[in-house]
Amino acid sequence: MVPVLLALVALALVAVVALVATGRLRVDPLADAVTTTPDHGLPPEPAAADVPSVRFDTAARGYRMDEVDAHLLDLADTLAARERDVAELRGDAAAPAPADPTDPTSRET
Known part of the structure; x- marks a missing residue:
């Protein structure tokens, strides 16, 4: 049971990485800056x-x-x-x- 679960997690991880690499899954790690002080x-x-x-x-x-x-x-x-x-x-x-x-x-x- 554990090897099957690990294989599914690995497959899902490879799929996500492939989608991000091809641009089909958009990820923006740098969000817009947030203002924390008054002007x-x-x-x-x-x-x-x-x-x-x-x-x-x-x-x-x-x-x-x-x-x-x-x-x-x-x-x-x-x-x-x-x-x-x-x-x-x-x-x-x-x-x-x-x-x-x-x-x-x-x-x-």
Whole structure:
């Protein structure tokens, strides 16, 4: 009885593998990512000081955090330069200082 049962299980396993390999049985091992945190993205009119507060979900198949951080620093620098240019053109003496991403007091959690 046991050898017959093992033979049936082996046959079923071979059949499933064959169906998956030929594409007749669709299997999606990587499901869509699930959002686990509220949106901490940029506001509609972002300022350089808003960039350090941006947060992303973590996932096994997500983005490389060092690359995301590098792009966020570039974005903060670009926005700060634009804010300084606008303040300069308007004649404002107190132009906003760029946000320091290494300063934990400048980040919102």
